[in-house]
Amino acid sequence: MSQEVLQALKLLEEDKGVKKEVIIDALVQALRAAYKKHYGQNQNVDVEFDEQTGEVHVYQIKEVVDQVFDNQLEVSIEDAQNINKGYEVGDKVNFEVTPKNFGRLAAQSAKQVIFQKIREEERSAVFQEYADYQHEVMQGFVQRVDNKFVYVNLGKIEGVIGKSDQIPNESYEANKRLKVYVTNVENTTKGPRILLSRTSPELVKRLFEQEVPEIYNGTIEIVSIAREPGDRSKIAVRSNDENVPAVGTTVGQRGQRVQNIVDELNGENMDIIEWEKDPIDFIANALKPADVIAVQFSEEDEKNCLVIVPDDQLSLAIGKRGQNARLAAKLTNYKIDIKPESEVEFTDDDNSDSEE
Structure with a gap:
């Protein structure tokens, strides 16, 4: 023996x-x-x-x-x-x-x-290896699907995407390649458990870091992200180098950089907007593609504002099912009320909050 x-x-x-x-x-x-x-x-x-x-x-x-x-x-x-x-x-x-x-x-x-x-010991070794991927993006293949989870083959282990982390109407057929955001790595009595997400705004951020070297190295900074998974995201960016345009660099030549991310997220639209220190300009940018005439802030709550737009831009500013306004509010962290120009009486003080 x-x-x-x-x-x-x-x-x-x-x-x-x-x-x-x-x-x-x-x-x-x-x-x-x-x-x-x-x-x-x-x-x-x-x-x-x-x-x-x-x-x-x-x-x-x-x-x-x-x-x-x-x-x-x-x-x-x-x-x-x-x-x-x-x-x-x-x-x-x-x-x-x-x-x-x-x-x-x-x-x-x-x-x-x-x-x-x-x-x-094998489980511990796998846990230690994959714990380093927490809050990062990994690539895997759909292994199987049940009523609760999508099981993704990550190599040595399966990760799971729960219902709330699955993009609505996204197809998860077997062997489909996916990039996923690792939200948590747990060491359970049954072995390591890796929780994944396709809906986290952090997935969008990490994908841009992979696609845009200037974001990865800090030349361009993603300030905030507002996302409705599978439909549309708004990303506010700013440049830390005056010679590098934030929006143009992020979008890429002929829009190729953004298009690669749109393709990865099955057609989810991406609005790249310029972050501005002045909240008036930032809110106006966030509501694009609509034009903004003025932004007025509430005296009772500085995080509430009224945005005035041309009459023919109202539906565009609000967006389908209110999506454009909703995403702009999330992106800027302001509560935004939108009114058409014809319903607002301007005073001389209002002109100070108007866009030039």
């Missing part, structure tokens, strides 16, 4: 990537449990595994006492000193009790415990 064990340890370390020390520790624990199961639980035993020869030795450990009450756990001072005169009361004495047939008896008990330890 000794040579078989050594060969098994070598193969497990090479094939599974589990350190030999970890497997030996599991083996020792399994052998200790096997011995006590077959030869009595009420004893203190230690198991030693020789890494050079693969031999196993079992030792019963007894405490040196003046008077023995339990000969499974204690040895008299007289008997101890017959072994070695240096023993004193309170010392521990090891008696080898390795059964001749112990390898055969222990093998079955040890096998299950060892495999369990190997599974735990």
Whole structure:
């Protein structure tokens, strides 16, 4: 058995990537449990595994006492000193009790415990590997779909996309390639669990970082994102280099950079707008493609504003089912009320909030 064990340890370390020390520790624990199961639980035993020869030795450990009450756990001072005169009361004495047939008896008990330890170590290794991908984008393939989840093959493990993280009306047929945002990596009793999203605004941000080098290196900054997954997103960008235009660089030559992201998200429209420090200009930009005449802020709440647009631009500013206004409000973090020019009486003070 000794040579078989050594060969098994070598193969497990090479094939599974589990350190030999970890497997030996599991083996020792399994052998200790096997011995006590077959030869009595009420004893203190230690198991030693020789890494050079693969031999196993079992030792019963007894405490040196003046008077023995339990000969499974204690040895008299007289008997101890017959072994070695240096023993004193309170010392521990090891008696080898390795059964001749112990390898055969222990093998079955040890096998299950060892495999369990190997599974735990493999799961831990996978968890550590994929934990580094939390809050990043990964690419995988749809493995299968049920009523609750889309299961995505990420390589060594499956990730899951819950219902709320699935893009409405997106098709998730088997083997479809997907880029997904890793929202969380959990280490559960059943192994690592990776939660994925196709709806997170962070997915859009990470895709732009992959597609636009100037965003990845910080030349252009994504300030905010408002998203209605599968339909439309608005992205506010600004440049940290006056020689690099934020919107044009993000969109790319002939719109190719944005188009690549639109394709990845199955046609989700992308509005790239210029972030402005002045909230009036920022709100006006956020409502594009509609024109804005003026922005008036509430005296009671500075985060509330009234936006005035030309009469023929009202439906465009509001958007289909209110989407354009809704996304603009999310993007700017302002509550936006929109009115047509014909319904508003201007004063001289209003002109200060008007776009030139």
